[in-house]
Amino acid sequence: MSENGHTTNGAVKLTRKDFQTDQEVRWCPGCGDYSILAQVQKVMPELGIPKEKIVFVSGIGCSSRFPYYMNTYGFHTIHGRAPAFATGVKVANPDLQVWVITGDGDALSIGGNHFIHALRRNVDLKIILFNNRIYGLTKGQYSPTSELGKRNKSAPMGTIDYPINPLSLAFAAEATFVGRSMDVDPKHLATMVERLAAHKGSGFLEVYQNCNIFNDGAFKLFNEREVKEDRMLQLEHGKPLVFGKNKDKAIRLNGVTPEIVTIGEGGITVDDILVHNENAHEPNLPYILGRMQFPEYPVPMGVFRAIEKPTYERMLAGQISGAVETKGAGSLEKLINSGETWVIN
Amino acid sequence: MICPYCGHNNLDGVDTCEECVHDLSVFDVPAPTGGLQMHIMEDTIGHIPYDRLALISPSDSVAHAVSRIKTIGIGQAVVVEDGKLVGILTERDLLNKVAGRELDLNALPVSEVMTKLPETIGEKDPIRVVINKMAVGEYRHVPIVRDGKPVGIVSAKTVANYILKYSGLDF
Amino acid sequence: MSIADKLSEVKIRRLPLRQPAIVERGASISEAVEAMKTSRLGCALVCERGKLVGLFTERDLLNKVIGEPVSYSTPVEQVMTFDPAHLSLDDSVYSAMRLMREGDYRNVPLVDAQGAAAGVVTVRDLVSYFAEHFPKEALNLPPDHDQLMLNAEGA
Numbered sequence: 001m002s003e004n005g006h007t008t009n010g011a012v013k014l015t016r017k018d019f020q021t022d023q024e025v026r027w028c029p030g031c032g033d034y035s036i037l038a039q040v041q042k043v044m045p046e047l048g049i050p051k052e053k054i055v056f057v058s059g060i061g062c063s064s065r066f067p068y069y070m071n072t073y074g075f076h077t078i079h080g081r082a083p084a085f086a087t088g089v090k091v092a093n094p095d096l097q098v099w100v101i102t103g104d105g106d107a108l109s110i111g112g113n114h115f116i117h118a119l120r121r122n123v124d125l126k127i128i129l130f131n132n133r134i135y136g137l138t139k140g141q142y143s144p145t146s147e148l149g150k151r152n153k154s155a156p157m158g159t160i161d162y163p164i165n166p167l168s169l170a171f172a173a174e175a176t177f178v179g180r181s182m183d184v185d186p187k188h189l190a191t192m193v194e195r196l197a198a199h200k201g202s203g204f205l206e207v208y209q210n211c212n213i214f215n216d217g218a219f220k221l222f223n224e225r226e227v228k229e230d231r232m233l234q235l236e237h238g239k240p241l242v243f244g245k246n247k248d249k250a251i252r253l254n255g256v257t258p259e260i261v262t263i264g265e266g267g268i269t270v271d272d273i274l275v276h277n278e279n280a281h282e283p284n285l286p287y288i289l290g291r292m293q294f295p296e297y298p299v300p301m302g303v304f305r306a307i308e309k310p311t312y313e314r315m316l317a318g319q320i321s322g323a324v325e326t327k328g329a330g331s332l333e334k335l336i337n338s339g340e341t342w343v344i345n
Numbered sequence: 346m347i348c349p350y351c352g353h354n355n356l357d358g359v360d361t362c363e364e365c366v367h368d369l370s371v372f373d374v375p376a377p378t379g380g381l382q383m384h385i386m387e388d389t390i391g392h393i394p395y396d397r398l399a400l401i402s403p404s405d406s407v408a409h410a411v412s413r414i415k416t417i418g419i420g421q422a423v424v425v426e427d428g429k430l431v432g433i434l435t436e437r438d439l440l441n442k443v444a445g446r447e448l449d450l451n452a453l454p455v456s457e458v459m460t461k462l463p464e465t466i467g468e469k470d471p472i473r474v475v476i477n478k479m480a481v482g483e484y485r486h487v488p489i490v491r492d493g494k495p496v497g498i499v500s501a502k503t504v505a506n507y508i509l510k511y512s513g514l515d516f
Numbered sequence: 517m518s519i520a521d522k523l524s525e526v527k528i529r530r531l532p533l534r535q536p537a538i539v540e541r542g543a544s545i546s547e548a549v550e551a552m553k554t555s556r557l558g559c560a561l562v563c564e565r566g567k568l569v570g571l572f573t574e575r576d577l578l579n580k581v582i583g584e585p586v587s588y589s590t591p592v593e594q595v596m597t598f599d600p601a602h603l604s605l606d607d608s609v610y611s612a613m614r615l616m617r618e619g620d621y622r623n624v625p626l627v628d629a630q631g632a633a634a635g636v637v638t639v640r641d642l643v644s645y646f647a648e649h650f651p652k653e654a655l656n657l658p659p660d661h662d663q664l665m666l667n668a669e670g671a
Contacts, residue, residue, distance in 0.1 A: 016482075017462065020659045028668040030375040030652035038481050041659060069659075140358045152356055184651045186481050187532065187644075212652055213373045213668045214358035225648045226522065229530065245530060358668075373668050375652040381519045386653055411583040420575055436574035437558060444577055445549040445588055466661065473654045474661045479640060480647035481655060501639045502622060508646050509613045513520040 014045040021071045032183030032209035033062060033130060037069055039189045040128075044072075047197050049097055056099045057086040059111060062137045062211075063103035063130035080111025083118030086125050087312075094313045097197070100127040105135045108144040108164060119173035119202045121312040126196045126203045129166055132211040133218045140214035152214070167290035167304065170204040171283040177203035178286060178304045182223055183210060188234075188301065195303055201311050222294040231294055235302030240273035241289075243298050250274075251297075258292060278306045346372065384511045385473040390466055390489055393507050395497025400425050403432065403456035407443060410434055410455050421486050421498070424459050429493040432459035435486060465490045466499070472507065475499050519649065528612055528626065528637050529605035531645050536561055536625075536636040541569055545581060545595060546588035548572050559623040559636060562596050567631040569593075571600035573623055602627050605634055609645065612637050 019041045027033045044054070054072040058064035059082040067074025073096075077085045082100045090098045100118070107115045107129050118125055134152065135141040141154035145166065149158040170178045177199040181192040189207065196203045208219045222231035233243040233251065241251040242263070250273040252261050261268045277285065286304035293299065324330075346355055346369065353364035360370045377383035399422040401410045414422050414434075424432035434455055442458045443450070464478050465488050478487050479501050489497040537551030537560040548560040552574075562570035572592050580586065580595040602625045603612055615624055616639055626634045647654045658664065 015461075016659075024663050025658040025660070026665065026669050027658075028374065029665045030656050032651070032656055034656040034658055035481070035651070038657075038659060042482075140356065153359075156356070184648065184655065186655060210651070212375070216357060216373075225645075226526075370668060374666070382650060382653060385650065408583055411578065415579055415583075420578060436578050439578060439582055440549065440558065440574050441553055443582060444553075445546045450583060470661060473650070474657065476643060476647050476650075476654045477657045477661070480644040481657075483640070485640060501643050502616065502620070505613055505639050505642050506617050508643070509610075509617060512523055512610075513518070514524060514610055 014051065016041050016045055018051065019044045019071050021069055023068045025069050026065065027062060028211075028213050030212040031062070032132070032211070033066075035183040035186055036128070036130065036189065036207055036209060037066065039186055040193055041070070043190055043193045043197065044070075046194070047097075053095065054097050054099070055086075055089055056101055057082045057089065058101040059103075059106035060137070061103040061106045061130075061135070062132075063101055063209075064106060066101040080106055080109065081114055082106070083111065083114040083125065083127065087118055087121065087123045090123050090125060091313050091316060094124075094317060098125050100125050102127065102129050103136070103143075104129065104131045104133060104145040104166065105143045108166060108169070112144075112169075116169070116173040119170060119175040119204060122174070122176055122201045122309050123312040124200055124202070126199070126205075128193075128196070128205045128207060130209040131166060131206050132209045132215055133163075134211055134215035136211045136214055146215075165290060166204075166206045168287065170206075171287045171290060171305070174202075175204045175305070176201035176309055177205075177306045178283075178290070179204070180206045180208070180290075180301050180304070182208035182219065182301065184219075184223055184225075185228075185301075192303070195306070199306060201307075201309060222299050231298050233292070233298040233300040235276050235278075235289070235300050235304065237276055237278040237303065237306075240270060240275050241300075242273065249298075251292075253288075256288060258288060258297060260297065278303050280305075281307060380513070381508065381511045385476060386471055388472050389469050390472065390475060390499065391468045393472070393499065393503055395489060396486075396500050396503065398423055398495060398498060400495070401434070401455055402426060403454065403459070405455050406451050407434075407439075407448075407453045407455055407458055408450035411439070411450065422455075423488055423495045423498065424455055425495065430463075430465065430488055430490055430495045432456070432461045433463045433486065433488060434459040437485070463488060465495075467491065468496070472504075475504060479504060519646075522649070523610040523613065524608050526609050527606050528603060528609060531609070531637065531641050533626075533635050533637060533641060536623075536633075538563055538633055539592060540564065541591075541593055543592050544589045545572075545577075545586070545592050548592040549577065549588070557623070557636065557638065559625075559638075560592070561625050561633045561636065562592060563633050568600075568602065568625055568627050568633045570596035570598050571623065571625055572596040575622075600625055603637070604628065609642065613642055616642070 051072050056067040056070050056074040058067050060079040082102050086098050086100045133145045135143050140152050142152050142159045145163050151158050179192050181189045196205050229245045243249050248263050251258050252272050253274050283305050289300045348362040350367045351365040377386040399413050399417045401422045410422050421435040438458050466475050475487050478484050485501050487499050488495045536557050537555040539548050539560050541564040552560050558574040560572045576595050601619050622639045623636050625636050628634045
């Protein structure tokens with residue numbers, strides 16, 4: 001890049017301000033969404049993609065106010081259907097970079113079905129799910145990720161719903177990129193957003209986000225700054241799963257059950273420790289990691305799985321161009337007027 | 346949340362207490378509690394020492410800007426046009442865009458090396474805003490403006506010293 | 517644990533530090549500059565036979581090289597600070613803050629028990645570490661700080 005801020009091909013380098021809009025950002029004071037917005041706005045200029053090639057699609061919820069605050073193209077769509085709209089956008093115009101912003105209520109309640117199929121089809125979408133374990137916008141009802149027994153407005157005696165793990169669902173839906181981050185670790189979040197942006201195929205990032213009004217401290221037990229090293233596990237490809245303040249605790253697989261061991265005790269050495277592999281074709285191991293929950297295990301964060309497969313829109317474009325080669329470009333007019341038609345007076 | 350007036354255990358986020366009907370919405374938003382947390386929410390930028398300013402114009406040469414910065418003994422210059430802030434020239438800009446290259450610093454205008462339109466803060470903003478700009482925005486220097494005109498600069502060093510001062514560790 | 521306790525008990529090694537540029541004593545200023553640009557930090561640690569011998573920072577670059585009659589092929593040891601103030605990874609965050617304030621430093625090199633370079637802690641690492649303790653007050657703010665919301669937003 002030359003000195004005057006222009007890239008080598010003459011385009012002006014974008015800055016974070018270019019991605020800010022003039023809309024008043026209306027989340028509650030202290031909301032974790034601000035942190036996620038800041039990191040996404042920070043990463044966007046680094047991608048080197050012009051603003052008119054980026055689209056943010058959202059559903060309904062606090063998370064889904066996101067497109068108003070990004071100075072790119074955006075769609076604020078209907079509840080749970082963001083992945084469906086996004087699939088349409090991407091297939092119609094494959095050189096757009098399409099992001100889906102959704103929440104635990106929007107994606108896993110009403111939107112569960114669309115969520116599964118968008119991931120299954122491996123459409124090149126970047127889905128960020130803001131998981132605050134509550135319905136925030138509608139003021140405090142429990143969501144599909146709220147803990148069993150949680151007392152709130154729609155469950156005054158405690159919920160009797162068993163929650164779902166978004167990562168498990170993403171693995172089941174064959175997502176080719178699965179990651180997890182949180183709002184209180186801005187640097188990690190920025191790295192995860194970059195990885196998600198670079199991935200080609202269905203990408204899913206779960207972000208633990210604190211709703212300080214209706215579900216304050218939902219993740220505090222393990223993600224508070226002072227305890228986070230002991231209660232969370234950073235996943236790095238090719239590196240052993242080690243955690244703890246002194247980096248002496250680790251995860252070992254006993255059959256299919258993970259165990260916490262201490263390096264140096266009981267003859268455990270670094271060679272006994274499970275090494276993370278993001279690129280394994282089958283998601284068995286990442287699935288096991290995704291099931292690890294506090295307090296029995298440290299909560300894993302980072303990229304669980306990142307594999308490459310031909311994407312839906314590429315294969316579709318391939319089929320269309322193959323058909324055009326053999327049969328010629330079609331005419332919609334002719335197709336509509338072919339076969340049996342009637343004129344009604 | 347527990348009502349501070351009557352002690353009733355309410356659900357999270359209710360606007361009024363179910364027992365005594367006191368307004369609880371004020372307790373949900375972040376409020377100053379004490380110690381350093383209170384300081385960063387209530388103290389304003391006006392409370393901390395500003396760094397000295399070196400003012401240059403976008404058409405000045407980098408050579409002139411560098412000589413001014415060195416004379417004043419600081420590490421950056423604020424770029425103004427018609428009195429209004431338009432950019433900032435820092436050591437990092439010099440490292441990334443000037444150092445190690447064959448350039449005639451007398452012919453290179455500041456406008457080609459400076460960081461354009463940096464983030465700024467006002468004198469009435471609480472300290473937590475500048476902490477945010479540095480921790481999240483990753484800026485090392487944040488100019489203070491009044492009506493678009495720079496009146497000072499806050500550096501990360503000043504913020505670190507402020508934290509140290511109110512941490513209760515200094516005796 | 518109050519902030520005071522945290523700062524004085526937490527060791528520097530627990531901060532997420534970035535890898536600084538490390539060059540050999542005989543390296544030129546231009547090599548140090550290129551290494552600094554790649555590391556995206558404002559300093560380079562200069563080592564000899566595995567031990568830290570000097571520190572070259574952006575401030576040295578500004579004051580001693582740019583606009584001065586010094587060629588970039590000059591050995592960096594002629595413009596670096598010899599035997600810089602340093603700490604170890606096991607020193608407390610508080611000690612790093614004290615040292616930076618007393619010496620007016622922004623970068624403090626870290627060495628291990630053998631005197632070998634073990635990284636660097638910068639003033640911004642300290643500000644970020646502090647900010648992470650106050651996510652609601654300091655991290656979760658709108659991009660335009662003039663728009664600070666005062667009340668919780670409803671539907």
